[in-house]
Amino acid sequence: MQQNETNVIPDGYRKNAQGHLIPEALIKPIDLERDRLVAELVNGAKTVSAQMQAFKNKVFGDFNAFVQLSAEEYKVSIGGKKGNVTLFSFDGRYKVQIATADRVAFDERLQAAKALIDECIAAWSAGSSPELIALVQQAFNADREGNLNTGRILALRRMEIKDERWQRAMTAIGESVQVVGSKQYVRFYERVGETEQYAPISLDMATV
Secondary structure, eight states, X not given: OEEOSSSEEOTTEEEOTTSOEEEGGGSOHHHHXXXXXXXXXXXXXXXXXXXXXXXXXXXXXXXXXXXXXXXXXXXXXXXXXXXXXXXXXXXXXXXXXXXXXXXXXXXXXXXXXXXXXXXXXXXXXXXXXXXXXXXXXXXXXXXXXXXXXXXXXXXXXXXXXXXXXXXXXHHHHHHHEEEEEEEEEEEEEEEOTTSSOEEEOOOOTTTO
């Protein structure tokens, strides 16, 4: 019998997508072959995923250990995440970059900024360009999960608008930004021939 997550499937049967037990004798050979192929490919993907997770853990573990080892040369102990560092092989052929990116969010002061910006748009309505209005509206549009695009909102601060309400809104945006977490990334590179350029070593299945 085949064991799944919640019950036992009798020998000679397969459970379909609707949860019904279907005798294998009634299933077309091409459907059985498709099922076998999909299971084989997914199991292979799970194996590769587990290997990549193990490799990622090793990379960050070895990297942090090396940075600490190097710091001990100067009798310094470095705690926490190690920031942005690039390590080169002795011959310069390879490099490994570790980067830390902060994850930011906005607190309640963003609502005050939005209200001030709405006041500006309303006051300028006669002379405001459609492009500016669209830019502001897009900046505050949330995605399907309700998340705001921080890049678009912060980009508003680069606009040179002298209106005092706009300036207060930009101050509110800046003060509403909170760092709520960080994530480390690792990238691998190999030098291209005898040049000074480096090409990324891709670990993304879509680009290899």
